[in-house]
Amino acid sequence: MKPLTELLRPNIRHLEPYSCARNDYSGRAARVFLDANENPYNSPLNRYPDPLQVDLKKVIARIKGVKEEQICLGNGSDETIDLAYRCFCQPGVDNVVAIEPTYGMYKVCAAINDIEYRPVTLNNRFDIEADRILETCDEHTKLIWICTPNNPTGNDLNHDEIEKILDTFQGIVVVDEAYSDFTHRRAFRYELSDHPNMIVLNTMSKAWALAGVRLGMAFASKEIIDVFNKVKYPYNINILTQKEAFKAFENAMEVSKWVSTIILERNRMMEAFKMLPSCKQVFHSDANFFLARMTDADHIYRYLVNEGIIVRNRSKVTLCRDCLRITVGAKSENNELLSALRVLE
Ligand SMILES: *Cc1c(COP(=O)(O)O)cnc(C)c1O
Numbered sequence: 313m314k315p316l317t318e319l320l321r322p323n324i325r326h327l328e329p330y331s332c333a334r335n336d337y338s339g340r341a342a343r344v345f346l347d348a349n350e351n352p353y354n355s356p357l358n359r360y361p362d363p364l365q366v367d368l369k370k371v372i373a374r375i376k377g378v379k380e381e382q383i384c385l386g387n388g389s390d391e392t393i394d395l396a397y398r399c400f401c402q403p404g405v406d407n408v409v410a411i412e413p414t415y416g417m418y419k420v421c422a423a424i425n426d427i428e429y430r431p432v433t434l435n436n437r438f439d440i441e442a443d444r445i446l447e448t449c450d451e452h453t454k455l456i457w458i459c460t461p462n463n464p465t466g467n468d469l470n471h472d473e474i475e476k477i478l479d480t481f482q483g484i485v486v487v488d489e490a491y492s493d494f495t496h497r498r499a500f501r502y503e504l505s506d507h508p509n510m511i512v513l514n515t516m517s518k519a520w521a522l523a524g525v526r527l528g529m530a531f532a533s534k535e536i537i538d539v540f541n542k543v544k545y546p547y548n549i550n551i552l553t554q555k556e557a558f559k560a561f562e563n564a565m566e567v568s569k570w571v572s573t574i575i576l577e578r579n580r581m582m583e584a585f586k587m588l589p590s591c592k593q594v595f596h597s598d599a600n601f602f603l604a605r606m607t608d609a610d611h612i613y614r615y616l617v618n619e620g621i622i623v624r625n626r627s628k629v630t631l632c633r634d635c636l637r638i639t640v641g642a643k644s645e646n647n648e649l650l651s652a653l654r655v656l657e
Contacts, residue, residue: 313509314482316535319454321402329542332363361554363546368554371561376514378501378531384540385549389490389515389528392540393417396486396511396530397425399539400454409448410457411440413464413629415488418457428452433630438465438595442476449481456481459488461495464626464637466597468495478507484536486511493519493571495598501531508533516557518600519571525556574600578640581650585638590656592634601639609634612656619652 317325333348351358362368369380376383386392401408403426410418412431422429432448435441445456456477460469478485489512492499501512511532517523527549530540560567578597585591585604590612593605606612609627613636616623624637640646 316539319400319483320539321398321400321406324399324539324543327542330546332360332546357551359551361547361549361551364541365549365554368549368557371558372529375561375564376501376529376531378504379534381534382504382531382537384530384532384537384544386528386530386544387548387553388517388526389488389513389530390417390421391544391548392511392513392528392530393486393488394421394424395540395544396455396484397421397427399536399543400484401425401427403427406452406454407450408455408457409445409453411445411459411462411469413462413626413632414457414459415463415490431630434462434465434469436631438462438467438631440469440473440477442473442480445477446480449483453481454483456483456485457488458485459490460497460500461491461598463490463599464601464603464624464629464632464635466595466599466602466637468497468598471497471500474500478510481509484509484511486513488513490515490518491599493567494575494600497598504531504533508535511536516560520560520567521570522556522560525553527553527557571600574640577643577646578602581638581640581646584650585653588653588656590653601637603632603635603637605633605635607634609636612636612653615656616649616652621649621652623649 348360350360365385369383372383373380384392386395407428407430408422409430409432412433419429430448432445458469458474460474461467462469474487487500487510489499489501500510504510511530514529516525516527578600582594582602585594590607591604592607595603609625613623613625626632626635626637
């Protein structure tokens with residue numbers, strides 16, 4: 313890995329961050345807060361939230377097996393995706409390399425930040441090949457985007473190939489583990505100390521069932537997290553979100569039950585899809601969704617919309633011709649989808 317200062321966007325290297333009122337005051341038994349132009353009424357929502365979410369990070373550190381100083385929280389992991397661009401990539405100069413197909417936000421954020429986006433198509437088993445990723449990089453490649461288990465293909469990518477990229481690439485490798493709760497593979501966030509150039513993304517939107525709350529997280533070395541904290545909006549995680557996250561983490565047992573149920577349902581659905589005349593192929597999944605190649609995805613998609621059932625049409629995506637991406641729902645929802653497809657020719 314190159315020295316971090318060399319990888320950072322030049323203006324970020326020297327950034328003097330906003331100093332908020334609550335940063336200046338450090339602990340002790342303060343009783344009267346007249347520092348932040350808050351309104352004294354309507355407690356507790358009248359107060360600004362903790363800009364570094366210290367209490368919440370203590371809980372996250374314990375649950376995720378990382379250190380508090382290795383965590384940056386975002387308004388969804390989408391915010392941390394954008395942060396990576398704003399910290400490392402110089403508009404009009406730098407580029408990033410990503411697998412294809414994958415999660416669409418990496419490309420959208422590249423476009424917003426005026427960064428060249430270099431997609432590298434997965435092989436025909438939807439897997440990653442380190443050499444092809446590495447040979448697409450040049451001296452202006454700052455980030456490599458990897459998503460495992462991958463969206464929309466659903467499969468866990470080859471961890472040895474990812475390790476090879478982490479060990480060889482001189483820039484930053486972002487590993488998006490939005491779906492890692494659904495796979496048996498060991499998560500990359502446990503390998504942070506082996507890979508100073510790795511950023512791992514997690515989200516509360518999938519296994520934790522809090523998509524509406526908007527809480528995502530980046531795990532990385534303290535040096536990288538310190539930069540993220542300087543660049544993010546000071547009060548990016550509001551009090552209501554922090555409160556709901558605390559509640560969810562007290563409920564971790566329930567979450568592992570949800571995950572088991574969803575995996576059982578996913579396997580049942582995948583077997584059922586294999587029997588459908590309208591389905592040609594079901595791809596392996598390590599996530600809470602699966603990809604299915606249909607006889608005519610556009611036609612089936614429109615038919616399902618008419619029936620009030622919405623799936624994701626991925627038929628225009630690289631390697632995904634005629635594919636629908638099916639999110640695993642509750643048993644009754646899944647059965648509705650199956651019944652609708654069974655009456656189709
Ligand atoms: C759903 C998803 C996310 C979650 O984004 P949030 O902003 O946290 O809701 C992140 N990455 C991938 C690959 C996803 O599929």
